[in-house]
Amino acid sequence: MANEQVSLRQRTFGQTLRPDAWWVQPVVVFLGLSAFVIYSTWAAFQGAHYHFGPYLSPFYSPEIFGDSPHSLFGPKPGWWPGWLPFSPALLILWAPGGFRLTCYYYRGAYYKAFWSDPPACAVGEPRQRYLGENRFPLIMQNIHRYFLFLALIFIALLTHDVWKAMWFADPATGKTTFGIGLGTIVLAVNVCLLSGYTFGCHSLRHLLGGGKDEISKAPACAQAYRCVSCLNRRHMLWAWTSLVAVGFADLYVRLCSMGIWTDWRIL
């Protein structure tokens, strides 16, 4: 009756007795995140086609220096070193990028998909050595809450962009009138999904009330904690939908600006 000898000791990379397709999830996460990183890096380096009419791509907002009418402090400064590539996106993207990079959900997801630590639950790993988040550089993940503060400022700025995306200039007179285009909706949906993601953050949940043992003594905190917890339960879903939305919002503005898509004016 006896058959194959299987050691119960350390398994090798990918070794498991799970008969299901355990590799599908890490592969999908790997492809999804890679596609986003490649597209956003490419888009950030373009430095062009990031605005169209009243719309500004979220990758380029706030535009601190730049050539578009959305620029806060005018064009690229003279002191910018010639050897350093310039794009308004490069000045700001580190903040939302850092927020996602240090997000508890994404951490768990990319440790699995990009580092196979573990590749999937109960599946053998490629390396013996393991330091977790105890040493540099991963110990830096602990500053996530500071990226959260920046992300909250970005939500306010992007909401302001949606407001600005409702005022269309008449090409003949230059007068602005209220209106809604498909682009306005795209930017608005993006802000809603980004808010769902940001306001469901684990660090926010902790800071607003999770850190208190007797939260009932601070009713405002208790209510805020309940709201954040409610969004937090679907944090993974918010993370992915907002990632797609922000990439699509840039793509929409870009293709309209390039003349490939025509913005549909609804109102």
Place this chain on the structure above:
Amino acid sequence: MSTATFKIWRGDATGGNFVDYTAQVSEGMVVLDALHQIQATQANDLACRWNCKAGKCGSCSAEVNGMPKLTCMTRMSQLPLDKPVTIEPMKAFPLVKDLVTDVSWNFAVKKKIKPFKPRAPDAPDGSWRMAQADVDRVQEFRKCIECFLCQDVCHVLREHHKHDEFIGPRFLVYVAALEMHPLDTEDRRADLKQAHGIGLCNITKCCTKVCPENITITDNAIIPLKERVVDGFYDPLRWLLNSAKKTLKR
């Protein structure tokens, strides 16, 4: 009634191998029933641990088709029966015999955790007053049946054998239940960071996935504890604030 084939790990700490068995599957049957049938008909000496057969004692933990499961709560109808069902002992603990592992490390770990330290009683009769909302949060953690499936699936223990540096998800849940308790006054954050090794958890959520009590281990226990450790040790502003407070007190 259909027939299912099984590959069951037979052996002890010195070695062993998978052995094929068959069992008759009837409606409502769970994996533990099949093990008992095999014990009765084909392998009287097959060692497996069980007690309640109701998912409440946490004794019957094993790995079914490669995933940590309670054998008494895993229905045969949930498994693909066209291929043999594999059953192995848990990997994170030393093997005693067949499907029985020595989980005593867990009890030693529990002893090292600072116990509940309530504040002085609120009423002269020695009793306390708590708001329901405050105890609700820790209630979830008290559902734990100590089946140690989460410890078994956690790669920090299972693959990296960091038993000396990491207490594992089960005991992070236990610490969370104490640390977030509205009456507790103990501060376990330094222990969490050092002796309990919370930084070794890389929040990959396998523990949450296998918990038969559906405790949201990672999101509700581990991450909130990680945030408390950040408060105590990694937040530069808080650190400045605390140092300033201390200096002023002096």
